[in-house]
Amino acid sequence: EVQLVESGGGLVKPGGSLRLSCAASGFTFSSHNMNWVRHVPGKGLEWVASISGTSGYINYADSVKGRFTISRDNAKHSLSLQMNSLRTEDTAVYYCARDQVPFLESKYNWFDPWGQGTLVTVSS
Amino acid sequence: QSVLTQPPSVSGAPGQRVTISCTGSSSNIGAGYDVHWYQQLPGTAPKLLIFANLNRPSGVPDRFSGSKSGTSASLAITGLQTEDEADYYCQSYDSSLSGWVFGGGTKLTVL
Numbered sequence: 001e002v003q004l005v006e007s008g009g010g011l012v013k014p015g016g017s018l019r020l021s022c023a024a025s026g027f028t029f030s031s032h033n034m035n036w037v038r039h040v041p042g043k044g045l046e047w048v049a050s051i052s053g054t055s056g057y058i059n060y061a062d063s064v065k066g067r068f069t070i071s072r073d074n075a076k077h078s079l080s081l082q083m084n085s086l087r088t089e090d091t092a093v094y095y096c097a098r099d100q101v102p103f104l105e106s107k108y109n110w111f112d113p114w115g116q117g118t119l120v121t122v123s124s
Numbered sequence: 125q126s127v128l129t130q131p132p133s134v135s136g137a138p139g140q141r142v143t144i145s146c147t148g149s150s151s152n153i154g155a156g157y158d159v160h161w162y163q164q165l166p167g168t169a170p171k172l173l174i175f176a177n178l179n180r181p182s183g184v185p186d187r188f189s190g191s192k193s194g195t196s197a198s199l200a201i202t203g204l205q206t207e208d209e210a211d212y213y214c215q216s217y218d219s220s221l222s223g224w225v226f227g228g229g230t231k232l233t234v235l
Contacts, residue, residue, distance in 0.1 A: 035224075037170075044126055045162075045170065045213050047224035061223055095169055107217040110160040112172040112181065 002026040002113055004096050009118030016086050016122070022079040022096030022115055030054070030074040031102035035111060036081050038092035038120075048094070049081065050106050057106075064090075086122045093117040127152065128214050130227035136204045137235045144199045144230045146214030152225055154195035157217040161190055161199045164211045164229075173212070174199060206234050 008020040022034070036048040049070040050059045058070055069082040079096050097111035129147040136142040146159060153159055161174040172181050174190035177197065189200045197216075201208055214227040 037224075039164075039170075044229040045215075045226040047226065050224070059223055062221070097170075100172070100175070107157065110158070110172060110175040110215070111162075111170075112175070114169040114171070116169050 002098070004098065004113060004115035006094065006096055006115045006118040009094065009120045011121045011123065012086055013124050014086060014088055014122055017082070017084045018086065018120060020081040020083065020094055020096075020118060020120070022081075024077045024079065024096075024098070027098070028102065029072075029077040033057075033099035033104075033106045033109065034070075034072060034079045035097045035099065035106075036070060036079075037095045037097055037111070037114070038090075039095065039117070040089075040092045046092075050099075051079070052106070053103070059106075083120070086120075088122050091120060091122045093119050126228040127218055127221070127225035128216060128227035130212075130214060130230045132228070133231045133233065135233040135235055138204050138206065140204050141200065141202045142204060142232065143201075144212050144214075144232070146197045146199070146216075146227050148195050148197075148216055148225075150195065151220040152195075152216045152218040153192065153197060155219055157219075159190070159192050159197035160215045161188075162213045162215065164213065166210070170213065201232070204234050208232060209234050 067085045097114040099109035100112040158176045162170040163173045164170045177192040178190045
């Protein structure tokens with residue numbers, strides 16, 4: 001069974017840092033691009049970052065560029081999101097999501113499955 | 125304000141048909157990028173409902189269908205059931221932003 005399990009969320013003060021992790025299982029992790037998407041309470045979904053299977057292509061939403069860093073460890077089947085200089089507007093449930101089709105460029109792909117999410121709260 | 129525009133809410137009685145629109149622009153849907161739809165039941169993660177405009181993953185009932193034309197796409201749900209109450213999101217790629225964009229989400233209420 002394909003499974004994604006996020007961890008690392010919590011309460012952090014503005015300006016602080018947090019590192020999210022996503023443990024993947026049930027598929028050939030290195031063959032798939034991976035993504036982070038967040039859901040602000042009461043609002044919609046927002047794509048945060050994407051990384052290709054080899055880590056050769058990385059892309060960020062403008063709202064997090066320069067503050068967040070996406071990375072992956074294919075040997076450990078793990079995806080990470082290092083979040084620095086956190087702001088109150090970064091408060092959200094963060095999901096990791098897999099590009100469904102292996103080796104297909106992300107812009108032509110779609111997200112399936114998604115993890116259960118981890119809540120990040122930025123507040124003083 | 126989301127790059128893709130969806131109605132905030134739609135509603136229908138059990139057994140009826142509803143549609144949810146998703147309007148984009150020439151840099152996303154109009155540029156030929158596919159539209160995907162996700163269903164988010166209360167308190168759960170989004171789930172893929174329609175991919176590449178009109179395709180259903182295995183396990184998704186054929187009551188759900190998708191279409192795309194020009195700079196817009198639509199999700200249709202026929203034979204509404206109470207378990208269809210959820211938030212629905214459209215997604216596409218935007219070449220101007222060089223990233224993924226989502227609609228603001230549509231809350232479906234089954235009366």
